[in-house]
Amino acid sequence: MPDPITISIEPYQEGTATASSLAGDLIGLPAVRERISGPRPAVADFRLLEKDAGADAPFRAVVHDPDAYRSVEVTGRLGDLAGAAVRSVRFQPLPGREEFDRAVEAVRAHAEFGPQLAADGALAYRPMPPLADVTHADGTVDRVVTVGLRTPGSDVKHRIVGVRTKDGTVIPAPEGVSAPSALDCVTIPPADNCPDPSGGPRAVRVRVRRGTTELWNLVVNRPRTSSGVNGSGAELRFVDYKGERVLYQAHAPILNVRYTNDRCGPFRDWANEEVCFDATGSDPVGPGYRLCTSAPRTILDTHSDQGNFRGVAFFHDGSALRIVSELAAGWYRYVTEWRLADDGTILPRFGFSAVTNPCTCLAHTHHVYWRLDLDVGGSTANRVDEFNDATGWTPVRLETQRTRNPASHRQWRVVAPATGRGYVLVPGANDGTADAYGVADLWVLRYRGTETDDGRPSDTRAHIGDFVNGESVDGQDLVVWYGAHFFHDEAGPPPPSHVVGPDLRPVVV
Template sequence: MTEQESGLRITVEPYDPEPAISATRMALLEHPAVRAVLGDAELSVHNLELSDKDSDRAGFEAVVHNARTCRSAHVSGRVDELESVSVRPSDFLPLASEDEYGQAVELALRDPRIAELVDAHGLTPYRPMPPVLDSPEPDGTRQRVIAVGLRGESGDLAHRIIGVRLADGSVIHEPAGVAHPTSDNCEATPAEGGCEPSAGRDQVRVRVLRGSAVLWDLVVVRPEASSGTNGSGIELRYVDYKGRRVLHRAHVPILNVEYGGAGVRAGCGPTYRDWQNSETCFEAVGSEPVGPGWRLCTIPPQTILDSGHDGGGFRGVALWYHNGGLRLVSQLQAGWYRYISEWHLLDNGTIQPRFGFAAVANPCTCKVHTHHAYWRLDFDIITPGNNVVEEYNNPPIIPGTHWHTKKYEIRRTRDAAHNRHWRVRNKGTFMGYTIQPGPHDGTADAFGAGDLWVLRYHAGEIDDGHGFSTNPYVSRADIDKFLNSESVDGQDVVLWYGGHFVHDQAHPGTGGHIVGPDLVPFNW
């Protein structure tokens, strides 16, 4: 707990997640239906998520993986009926762990050709994109191949990416699907060493109080424990403002990037579906009220976008209160990318979701590319149901009114020419929140899929289920599959909001490297 302004207090307290999660995880590892599909090898559970708002009879979704055969299965059911789970094969492949990557580097450096390159060019290993190379065999089985980047400080070979097959230790010198060897070198030098991974709590309860009045009361989940197939950055749950519910959950379950022609010709992408659950180091100074991974700052935290430098001494979620608002921030890594996950909770009730984009030394990001981040905003304005979504246009697109109600599920585009924005309100109280697009949030291209979706809440629709891929058909956001023409008038509604950032070093523009809307209360 700290007091950073007169009469203002921030409290950070332990919060214990559902006990059913750990019990379900253990049951799935030995479940006969799971082993009938994946075999009797040692299994691991990934992405276990309670999917219902009714925690007494919570449904769950999970992926179970057999590392020996590189096969996975999607498992779903209810935590109180584990004898009756549904199991189906999945193409999910887990990312390379720290141990696997370290093993791959060790094997690569034993290879005579690689050792000669390292000596000749002063190359050092790094974690590239893609992190894992899919290696299908003629009979349909797959091999675990870890990608290893080799970076030189100077000379005619700045970057080269190889693959290491863990099963037999063999090195693939020219794997398909990676950036070509090049002298190009983009972005800043990555930090050496970094900070130690921080154990600690997955989630905490945060409150902002002014005097005896509670402004904000919510649960915050750190990125490494966030929900979804690929994680979802800093995740907010059970968000109350002045004692009334705003959001059941808010997070970024889908993140991807697409390269233009120059990048594709260089072997970059052509697209990547990235992940949002790998925390990396940044600067944050302050106390740790609930132990490692949570830091209540005494000076502003500094990410790579703030300082221009990679690395720091902290990994997790930093909290900083300043000038009428609480900032929650974490720095993430996906290969050479650095992503900034932020939420700003202002005293006046405004919520500012923010996502930032950066990178460290690599062969690709100096080529034009576009980042796409998709927030999932599960609104429960006052109550889970009885919510309505309305859209504003000026000039009107429906004669006689600037506002119109969305009756059924729909995808919409941003339209600055009509000052288009949206609001979610409770039909009984007329209290609600307006969604104002950010000035630099862009407009979706064909790969970007869309700018806003209005959906009816369903358990299991946390994300589109796609894991990491370079395949444009897989890595593209597939939120459209949730559009079923269901009624959303007076229902439990979920909004997906897309932000699109074009990174062109030759024409940097004025928008910076951050996207995100403002969620502004009305009649509160």
């Protein structure tokens, strides 16, 4: 009989160079206050630009003024904040629950739309896109929050209106949203009804032991504290297997969807809005991280938008630790999951669903892009090889982007040359192949702290290829991006699975 599995979860104390500890100093910089003078500025994005950063590490931050709807980017070094460079940038924070609720109240008070929302079966929901901002001739911008209206008793089942945040004015037909539609896709009503308590740590340290042997030791960030301009789902950092580093960071910073003939969208989604799913167990470190006594159940299992928990759930299924969370982006629902097997295999997984909406009946393709910063054996001197039936294994010398080729059984491996240990990346059977919008299936890049996402939140297409510039990746600190593409057409045969993702299998060469 195998030794029992034990899982420990403890708060992980971030370093002192965090957004919260620096917020006051950054906001108070004279160059920042020259551009932003409102009463409620906040640090909306913060990232260190070096691994294992010290007290003088380079950083980049965005400070946002919600009243003037202006933002600045601050770049510099932790040891010399006074010397930081400041420039104005365009930044669109997503509407939070309170802002969206205020927009709904404005719609309820509208002479035309209020009575429609009061009808039987009608509801207001978060649509795509979440914003329909208006830029005026003088350069000023009105923030406009979109609200989806479902009125099943009329010929127009769905319409999307806008609400100008500064005065609550309802805009019946904002630019950039889908036209009113008779389609009524998906029968799952939006609910998201579980508690959302404050508190709990930003990140946790998780250890998995079988008997006295420590299998996994890693840090996990819940989606709402994940990195990237749009978040990146359940995020793993400092991942060690049996005492050796295998991943410095693993997350999914880019997520988008395009419809055939652009009948809706396209949309750049986000991966930091947590919603409810079922997870039974205890919360050893407070809200947001649950150690489960049975397998978590997401919308893919229950076909419901309800649940008893939001955050990250942990469950060992007998052979692997499952790390599960459920996300929302407008009417989309996504399941972000990592499976860390007892034998060292790593399975990134992403699942796709939706609640009531006017678009997902139409053919569309979801694209998810994982960023895998592999430091195999604790070394940053790794290499990537590509396998094809005709040529065998070929070392990748320079930064590149590649597509899958199932006919040649194409796969890739990341190896530490000093030890020969590494991971083979095997594409999933349901991962598809990139079209022109999906761009590619794999990128091999030299590590750069500025490249944790593509920095294009307002452009729906992924721009990872912008980082491919001919640098050497042979024996270097490198990053692998992997894309999967899920095609869904309700008029065609059902897909074999709504879950995609590759296998990363340990190997010695």
